[in-house]
Amino acid sequence: MKFTALLAGVSSLALMTTNAAAQEGEPVFLGTITVDALRTGATEGSIPGTVQVIEGDDLARAVAQGGSLASVLANAVPGLAPANGTLGDAGQTLRGRSAQILVNGISRTSELRGFSRELALIDPSSIDRIEVVKGSTARFGNGATGGLINIVLKQPADDNVTTVDTQLSIQDGSDSLSNRVSIAHERRFDDLALRFTMSRSETGTRYDGAGDEISSDALVGQGSLDNTESYNLGVSGLWASGAHSVEFGVGAYSLEQDIDFFPDFDVNPVGVSDREYTGEPVTDEGVNAYVTYANDDTRFGELEISAKVSDIERRAAAAEVNGVNFLYYTDGAGTLVQDPDSQGELFTTTYELSTTFRTPMDGITSGSILTWGVDVGRDEVEQKMLDGTDLIAPMVQNSIAAFAQLDAPLTDDIEISAGLRAERFALSVSDFTRPDAAIYGYGLLLPAVDVIGGDFNYDAVVGNIGAVYHVTETSDVYAGFSQGFSVPDVGSFTRRAGSDIYVAGQTISFADIRPEAQIVNTYEVGYRYTTEMTQLDVAAYFSTSEEGAVLDDTTGTITQQAEEIWGAEVQAKSALNHNWDMGALLAYVEGRYDTDDDGDTDSWLPNSRIPSSFTATLFSDYAFQNGLNLNGEVVYASGREQGDLEVLEEMVTVNVGARYPLGDGALTVGVTNLFDRDQENATASSIRTNLLTGGAVRVADTGRTLSMGYSLSF
Template sequence: MTMTRLLSSVAYLGFFAAGSVQAQQGEEPFDLGTVVIEAARTGAGKDAIPGTVQVVEGDAIQRRIASGQSLSGALSDIVPGLAPANGTIGGASQTLRGRTTQILIDGVARTSELRGFDRELSLIDPSSIERIEIIKGSTARFGNGATGGIINIVTKTAGEGTRTTLDTRFSFQDGDDDSFSNELFLSHERRMGDLGLRFELSRSDSGQFYDGDGSRLPPDPLVGQGNGDNTDRYTLGFAADWARGPHELEFRFDSYQLEQEIDVFTDYSTNPVSVTNRSYTGKPVEDRGTSANLTYRHTDTPLGELEVTAFVTDIERRAAFVEAGPNNTLYYSDGPGTTVQDPAAQTELFTTTYGLSITMRSPFDWVTPDATLTWGLDLGRDEVEQELLDGTDVLAPMSQNSVAVFAQAEVPVGDRWQISAGLRAEQFSLTVSDFTRPDAVSLRAVGGTFVPLALPALDVDGGEFDYSAVVGNIGTVYSATPNLDFYGGFSQGFSIPDVGSFTRRAVSAVPTAANQTISIDSIRPEAQIVNTWEVGTRYQTDTLSLDASAFLSTSDEGTIFDSATNTLTQQKERIWGAELSADYQFRTNWSAGAQVAYTEGRFDDDGDDDIDSWLPINRIPSTYTATLYTDRAFNNGLTLSGEVVYASGRDKPGEPVLGDTVRVNVGGSYALGNGTLNFGVSNLFDQDQINPTASSVRTDPLTDDAVRVADQGRRIAVGYSVSF
């Protein structure tokens, strides 16, 4: 059945493309030139990096958003190796090559290294995005967290002259009046000599979500994260840039507020999860944050080009209230010895981060002509607290200082070889405060039912701890012809595990005994270092672009979360895979392509140093993913696009089986008046199917099966954009 749907979808896309062929007028393709990859930190272009690099232009993102997709959904469709979006405002299980992704905005991480909810892709308005850079594989170029790669969102700055832009987007699911959603984005930019200014305002309001069967999707299908329905989001942005001679200044300030009004609880026992008739009793899901970053560049110092960036972020995040049950087996009680859930057992996370980066790009001519050395210093500080609504700590308040030094050499050898090598040494000083884990209850699966076990409050002694990591990379690019490159390399990344999550789950050797104390030193995790080997090839002409790669990544301290037992463990693991990107431009105004990826992995499940078990589905929810697409622009101002998106799900021994999914998305635009009318449909055929990524997040302890979440059904969107 699924294969039939896939073939019919491909046939549809082929017919769509064939119709485009008949409209060709003989336009010639053109070269967009080399784009400097800011996420590389070296000033290098894509072709000089010995690894898989992808640049997604803002226009490509806008086309998919205009058809009713989310930003996380759009990225998962066009970035091979990125797991399908889970359909919520969070990023749970949306891994990159089976590992964590470091999400940056203009080179700055907005999520704390110590505790994160990973909502960044839901909190930025896509209309503010200039492009998105993706560097695959473990890397430490921006420090901790990029064991699977980096996603760097580059925001827009003021162009030439003066311009005001208004974007409106409306969407709904056919037949459901309460599904109506709308977005409004306003920007104004002005260039005054050396100074550029850009202001941004946006508001979005989403209605209820429905699956392909017409059933309402639960407002909180993933335990506390919220799916984004009935959500209001406001953003405010300001960007300024100034340049004179060798001096450049860039500044950006962002503030946002998101609130989801949940109206009913979720029934996690049905397949798929569904809404109940019980009114929600908690407070709304919220996310409020501000950030600012300032960058100064001097392009002609005696040592080369100097870049200094300072940043600060301040974020408050509230999770939803979740009833005790199969998906919330560790909850806070309303007093000592009782197993009744505290009605105010809803948590709020407070994080503040500061950072300073000093980067110098110096000539390295004494090695070879045109060689460069990028070196510098990164300083950072994180402060984290997580509390119940009454102010009770649910994890140990923490602060962490970090200092890192790094050096990266780019050395051309002759006309065809480019060698890249670097090292980064980082030291973390972590301060964990003493705290008392509140009275809690653990639901244990016994004989096909749950038995509640009261866990008395537990004192956790903090302390001062140090983590350190020295990681490196080395690789080469060989230009066989002006159009064909081969690359290969070894790179390392590291991750400081979620220490707060370990303290929140603190349990003593005798969990039911009162008045006990344990030390954080006995439960804190080890820092994880990931090694990645990768080989690949790139082929680029004016009309054809190909990028194929294969990779292997290993770690001795991989982190596994078992939702059935609510525990985190670390062990050896190995992940491997391959990716292919292809794009053919038939004419300037017509292109077609494909994105294909394979990812699989195993780990040491029993600690015997034998990597013999398959990684859980919350690390790799889909083994194979593929997207086929085409875009066509006509002379009358009409553009059309279409794509078929496939995800295989996963079927491995010892793990729940996740089925495959197929979606067809179509869209287009038409020049109308002084602006552009945008339109589109996501999940064109209204497929009723299970979202593999959302369904990989939790496992029912009673059945050992996945808690399945339906995918969103057909959504119709229309919008209008005008600049003046």
């Protein structure tokens, strides 16, 4: 089905009811909202780049109508790849690059070893808003080559209030029934306000549009969204008196997925085999805490000091040896038998301390602000088998960075911003022995290899500069250049050490295989138009890197080479009247890289970096006088067909929902994939290749899901 045919076929729906995005996950055109992820107190009108804020109430409503947090974000944020339907974010890139996911400005996982599940672990009803800053940036250090996604959790209200959120969803049978309940209690004691939260969710079996069960581990070890049970507990507080304030929070969560059967990779799409799962359950457990002190009346202006810590343990699923899981650990030297304890567990502990000043610089121009400070951090990372054998070299990384950002209005119509960040990472890699391994299908043994560690430094100075020209009171033109800094997944380099060595007793130095740090340069131009009834944001960008990282999943190796990515995005929303909104979110992204280091980008970037070249969300919502709100969206992803890459099929999903005030609360109902379309998930299908067939491992998208939720505050 071509996109033009899609538009013709669903136009009546789009006119009547379309979008969860307008009421549930729609990017809000910011006006005067301060964006925390920028660290400068800036608002959208003064930013020479693309920023979106998605309100928490809209996110919670969208999830209550049946979407996952990852899918709601993908539908609402142009440039963010479609969600893959698993616990992790593999393939869900932002503008073809990695997105750094933060919670209250905290990076809960180490960039030294990718294993991100943040979007699947947070209770949506606890979210105040999500800020998306697009383009390469170093505002929070390592990792944001495609942009930042900052999840800001709710803080206590001024009144004493208790809120209860419940949700039920179901597909074809009783085993697909899922439920979620969350309770929040907010209470004020003079200058101190507290918020206590507790939530529990349980998910059932998932089915595709053909009515077939979707595997619990279609991506080999990632874990999926089915048959999980999770808990979240948290307390946050805010104390304020005069110029001083203290904000703090402590949270803990636990998730477990019980898998009944191994996946069947011999069918297309991936199915469920009749072989009982023999591994340990997929788990994810963590605790985190933060405290921020602010003083808005120091001699240097506003001061903010934040301390943060997180400790996380994550277990992947056990995977059978096959053409998809072809590189595996053996049960000792000289044998091809898989080690029953080779299921991986990741342990990460992160510490952060940041000091930020916002100093008025009226001596430059009236209203100028200099944001400056120092960040320090520490990451401790280990990945082990169930029996404690190291799968990667244990690592500790200490970092320190100094930064300064100037925002200055040159005239009434022109604002500029410019900044620098100098960063140093001191990485300590322990000696370890990469365990005995083998390659399935070829009978090749990869004897254990001793990896010699050491101490290594990564340094970078990155900057940004841009300007906004206020053409009229309603129109802005902006242009900007920004840089991001990233040290690619170091753990994966040590895990794959010696993957081409077939002689026992070999030694490799990490100095010979370590990845190079990459600096990503992003150039962006855009136009914003904002009135009471209409909002429009159009942007085009081009990004380059000399040390881009690409995983070849047919060989299990990671290479680094020059690459370039380009694209364009459109956000448009118009109110036809005070009750009826319509709009569209469009994005195009493509990229190439230099495979032979001759200075020419001669090949298309792999599908795992860009699973869909074009995405679109068409939306509308209508509010009736009696409080009933109808909404819906048509979500399109083109898939991808470039060069010799595997063809990824297009996706078309129609979602509808309604919300109605009932009693002292509100009832929400929704249907995702309204027409129960049987289709592949383009992002999930971009991740793995079957070594024996050379073809992509195709993964089905979720079929129609019915959901109902009720929210009550008292």
